[in-house]
Amino acid sequence: MIRTYFPETWIWELAPVGESGRAEVHGSAPDTITEWNAGAFCMGPSGFGISPPTSLRAFQPFFVELTLPYSVVRGESFTLKASVFNYLKHCIKVQTTLLPSQELELEPCADCQYSSCLCAEESKTFYWNLKASNLGEVNVTVKTEALDTQDLCNNEFPIVPKQGRSDTVVKPLLVQPGGVLEEKSHSSLLCCQAGEEHPKTEEISLKVPENILKDSERAYATVLGDLMGTAMQNLDRLLAMPYGCGEQNMVLFAPNIFILEYLTKTHQLTPEIQSKAKRFLESGYQRQLTYKRNDGSYSAFGQSDKEGNTWLTAFVEKSFNKARPYIFIDESHLSHSFSLLKKIRNKNGCFRSVGRLFNNAMKGGIDDETSLSAYVTMALLEVGVSVQDPVVADAVSCLRKAAKDVSSVYTQALLAYTFTLSNDTELREMLLAKLEEKAKGSYTALPYWYRAPSAEVELTSYVLLALLSGPNKDLGKASEIVNWLSKQQNPYGGFSSTQDTVVALQALAEYAEATFSDKGDVTVTVTSKTGFHQQFHVDQTNRLLLQKASLPDIPGEYSLSATGSGCVYVQTVLRYNIPPPRSDATFSVRVETEPDKCPQDPLKVLKLSVTAQ
Known part of the structure; x- marks a missing residue:
């Protein structure tokens, strides 16, 4: 068997x-x-x-069971254990064999024995020391059989079962290259129009460093007919079960909502995705309430913190309100937090920064009174608080006075979106014009502001939200920004950090909904100079289907071309492993036990001291 x-x-x-x-x-x-x-x-x-x-x-009365690691590094020695069990009423003599494999190297063992007597209710474990030589999934095959022999076992002749004389087990072992994984991706949104004379094309160059680990390079191309397709294909990562402190929980909670909103508005939401997302949202909601403080604010660790945090409280207020169409949200929690935000305002109407964040990177570029007030005001306007509400009106008035003197590009982008929501058209246009001037080149040449990559993505996403939320959606300029944003996505549909992923997914979902079409037929062709040719066809029947093909030539040059009518999202992913970087940091670790030797009598207490220096 x-x-x-x-x-x-x-x-x-x-x-x-x-x-x-x-x-x-x-x-x-x-x-x-x-x-x-x-x-x-x-x-x-x-x-x-x-x-x-x-x-x-x-069950079967005579069988072998393998114990092996889930994965090993190529060239690493590991021990394979095979335990043979005999639940027959008589003794048997077994021979256990590791079948040869080109992917595994067997280290010689002069004293190892692989045959043994097993009497009733006995077991025996056999060992092999192996090295894996090939990458990927390797099958390990071990066979054990009852021998027909006249040798005595425990003063009786061993039997041979009439059924189940032998048992063979085949189990996979993952062999990894080791080192440090490097991952590079190139994404493109290719849009075609029927009747165009020339196809949309793009050149892709796959390059690897000289110090890569042998055979660790691999690459593939994927094609999807939906801008949000990569995020939807990785729901286990983007719709991750929320966990951690009050900040981490919300950063994982919010993207669920944007994906659900997009799928709902474009009539693509399936019962399976809806059920899964609802479970995750409900879990995240219940967990977040454990980080709520008695005054209505939220903090990283709830009541154990000295005070709640203004930014996090506004983020929770916004996210809970947006989740209301999908799960039950207690209205009292929303009103409680809103009452708290009313209390933490300065005399000028702007909001005051209270509390601290465990991870400041989560709030993005918000680092002063103006940017914080813009974020809180934006959050309140997004969830439907009227611009005539005294809290919002005072905050908008404060922001109007500060807007003309703001030099931070991030704050200008955040204010542009906030004033879009508050219908301050003149200030909105003024800020968008300033942002256009500061862009490096035109939108067609990929807008680039002088900020760190994650801040780039975040502020560009706020500009996109401002363009899409205005009285007249500027889809031409928005499409150029989306083309740039799509190139920043990682292979899983996210971006470089937490808050930029939250804001960018919100902006991309808004754009995808505004430009969604249930028509389209595009053919994508991937070719290389060495003769590789792969074609993908995308229409409305398979727009959410992830089509994927491995790219064999690494390093190599590839050409992408798209023809037809509609837009497709094409991504090329290159992965390889390199040796871990050398570290000059040195330290020593000393472990001591008291007593230093085990006494004859059992110990109730053992003192363990670990010293690192």
Whole structure:
């Protein structure tokens, strides 16, 4: 018997139950020697029912079980353990063999024995020292069989089972290159129009450094028919189960909402995605309430902090309001936080910075009274607080006075979006004009402001939100910004840090919704000078399908071309491993126990001292 299938979960599926009240689900038990516990529940018009649990034992009296690591580094020595079990009533003599493989190198062992007597209820473990020579998934195959021999085992002749004389197990082992993973991606939004004489083209150059680890380079190209497609293809990363402190929790909570909003508005939301996102939002909501303070504010660690944080409280207020269409949000929490924000204002109407953030990078470029007030005002306007509300009106008045003297590009972008929401058209146009002047080149040449990359993405996203939220959506200029933003995305649909990912996804979702079309037919061709040719076809039937092809030539030069009508999102990802960088930092670690030797009698207390210097 050859066993290869070892899942942790066997059956998880829906079964329709007819009027008879009975249903049968057929399947073959996996190869795992174990006991499977099964349960079922049923929902119907008359209520909800749960069945009592039952179990199935998958067993054979003579078998081998492998113990091996999940992954190893190429060239690393590791030990493979094979334990053979005999649950027969008589003794057997077994021979256990590791089948040869070109991907595995067996280290010689002069004293190792791979045959043994096993009497009833006994087991024996055999060992091999191996090295993996090839990267990727390598199959490890071990066979054990009962020998037909006249040699005595425990003063009796060993038997040979009539059934199950041998057992063979095949398990995969992941072999990794080691070192440090480097990942580079190039993204493009290619838009075509029917009847164009020339296709949209782009040249891609895949280059690797000289010190890469052998055979670690790999690359692939993906094509999607939707701007938000990469984010949707990585829901397990973007719709991650919220966790951590009050700041981390919200940074993971917010992107869920933007993806749901986009899918809902474009009628692409499936029951599976909706159910998954709802579970994550509910979990994040309940967890965030544990970081709420008695005064209505939020902080990294709730009541254990000295005071709540203004920025985080506004972020929570905004996110909870936006989540209301999808999950239940208690109105009292929203009004409580809004009351707190009313209290932390200066006499000029702007908001006062209170509390501290555990990770200041999460709030992006907000670092003074004006940028903080713009963010809080923006958050309140986004969730529907009227511009005539005294709190918002006073804050907008304060921001108007400060706007003309603001020199920070980030604050100008944030103010441009805030004044867009407050219908201050004159100030909005003035700030957008200033931002246009400070851009490095035109939008067509990829707008570039003098900030760190994450701040670049964030402030550019605020400009995009301002353009899309105005009385007349400037889709021409917005499309040029989106083309630049799309090139900054990582392979998972995010960006370089936390807050820029939150703001950029919000802006991209707004643009994707404004430009969504249920028509389009584009053909993308990827070619290289060495003869590689791969074609992808995208239309409305497969716009959310991730199409992927490996790129064989590394280093290499590739050409992308798109023809047809519509837009496609094309991404090229290059991964390779390099040796870890050398560190000149030195330190020593000393571990001492008291007592230094184990006494004969069992110890109730052992003192362990670890000293690092």
